[in-house]
Amino acid sequence: MSRPTGQSRPTAPPGRAAERSRPTAPPGRAAERSRPTAPLWRAAQVFRLATLAYAVGYQLTAVAEYTRPTLSWVLVASMAVWSGVAAVALSRDTGARRGWVIADLVVVLAVMGATRLVADPGWYSTHQTLPTTLWATNAVISAAILRGPVVGVVAGLLVAVTDAVVSGRFDLDLARDATAPVLVSVGLAVGMAANTARRAQAQLERAAHLAAATEERERLGREVHDGVLQVLAYVRRRGSEIGGPAAELATLAGEQEVALRELISEQAAPSLAGDTAEVDLRALLRVESSTAVSVSAPAEPVVMPRRRAEEVAAVVRTALSNVELHAGASAKAYVLLEDLGVEVIVSVRDDGVGIAPGRLEVAASEGRMGVSRSIRGRVAALGGTATLDTAEGEGVEWEIRVSKEGLA
Structure with missing residues (x-):
């Protein structure tokens, strides 16, 4: 993205720049004692x-x-x-x-x-x-x-x-x-x-590095969310409302918003050893936050095997995508993560128009499998349950229960 002309590039505060440039002291006796x-x-x-x-x-x-x-x-x-x-x-x-x-x-x-x-x-x-x-x-x-x-x-x-x-x-x-x-x-x-x-x-060093990496990625994710993602989301919505030439700009902004969210999601879940490691489910869900989506999670890490956590996050993304497409332009979504020890509960609720009776069956017969496969199918593969509570004009709420451990 090009920078508008006439604007100077912001410089880092002198104190922080000096801190980054300050040479580190040799480990010495303290490092020896840590062996x-x-x-x-x-x-x-x-x-x-x-x-x-x-x-x-x-x-x-x-x-x-x-x-x-x-x-x-x-x-x-x-x-x-x-x-x-x-x-x-x-x-x-x-x-x-x-x-x-x-x-x-x-x-x-x-x-x-x-x-x-x-x-x-x-x-x-x-x-x-x-x-x-x-x-x-x-x-x-x-x-x-x-x-x-x-x-x-x-x-x-x-x-x-x-x-x-x-x-x-x-x-x-x-x-x-x-x-x-x-x-x-x-x-x-x-x-x-x-x-x-x-x-x-x-193991202690790996845990310390993982905690530091997670903290840094979450900080960067918050900064990106507070700046770039909110601007892209605003451009997408306003462009769609204005229409005409602005609609093309809205489409491009929406594409870049999705790409940036996926990138943050990939970087927000560091692991110790590849796909078999455990990750913090909170990090995967918090990247979905936006001006229209609020994510609430426990203060302590919610650790799960990487593949299971990614599947749960994919279910939440599908539910939020349905909110954006069908709940109405002014609808807000709320994601709540609960850790019960042996299982997690993820609730995805919106204040949109809701789902009319029989609408899901019609969508399935038309070949649109967002609910039956992307949500219920994924949750069933994880050995969990996905409960839908909705009424026309009263929004939609998904309650997803999945055990922390499993083959997937």
């Missing part, structure tokens, strides 16, 4: 330091039985240094976490293998390894948080096999040695917890 697995990483590092304390205590009790006590203290000191470095590195949300987790696993396996350097076969075949099984669990936990339960179980098995190789014990008697089941269970449980946290975060 879904961040609490797990922090808790894992606290556990790492606690297990280090246990390993040092174990060293104090076992050092007298080692053949190389000095080397054992060097290894324990290396464990302490690595625990501090790994705790700092893994608690930070950086792209290097994968490398640190791999290094953590390598260090754990190496220190476990070094047990044979500090003790004789009689000792390490009947005791746990130098770094203790509890301290070795840190590598399993890190792998599980990073990649989920499968990688966590694999890491647990790897640590358990290393423990069996170092000690020379391949005993399946779980009553005597439950190292392998414990390590595998830790990898499985922590990995599942990490995946659950990621899924919950992803």
Whole structure:
């Protein structure tokens, strides 16, 4: 649509323009804390330091039985240094976490293998390894948080096999040695917890984006309705009343009004995942608002499967189209949406001329199926009911009842 000459294009208020142009700050620590697995990483590092304390205590009790006590203290000191470095590195949300987790696993396996350097076969075949099984669990936990339960179980098995190789014990008697089941269970449980946290975060983000998109589309829809749609509707009605050359302008305005309403209807129902997702029925109905149509809906979203919601909206559009065509030039229509939990009720009422007795049967015999197919047929396909209440000179009211869930 061309802009009349002599009019300047409106400019945005300076404050709003400056707000749009203001650069956004980097996410920083706030974004790091919002990561879904961040609490797990922090808790894992606290556990790492606690297990280090246990390993040092174990060293104090076992050092007298080692053949190389000095080397054992060097290894324990290396464990302490690595625990501090790994705790700092893994608690930070950086792209290097994968490398640190791999290094953590390598260090754990190496220190476990070094047990044979500090003790004789009689000792390490009947005791746990130098770094203790509890301290070795840190590598399993890190792998599980990073990649989920499968990688966590694999890491647990790897640590358990290393423990069996170092000690020379391949005993399946779980009553005597439950190292392998414990390590595998830790990898499985922590990995599942990490995946659950990621899924919950992803769903929360999708819900937030959907709510923001819905709010923005409704705002744009209101602005379009308050401006363009009302002007087009006014031009269509006045052109039809004036007739002559203005009738062609009325026809064009009517076509553009219908096209714009359909576009808004398509954009007003964002979904999470295509046609199988759920949408807010209120958004589909509110785009029908005009100077002649009033739409009332609950304050809370009326969520339905997308296909069912679109079919209900199509029924309402057909009813409103009948009001425009048959109720009279000055008729007003009122749409009321009610949410009863398991079902919705949509009432479409007008104050027009009503329907004379037998008129619907005559229309059906003439091949005009707006009521029988577009309204009653659609509602029947949804498993609902469509009740018509009308009398000549008293307007028309449709009451449409449809369950929220169904195959359609």
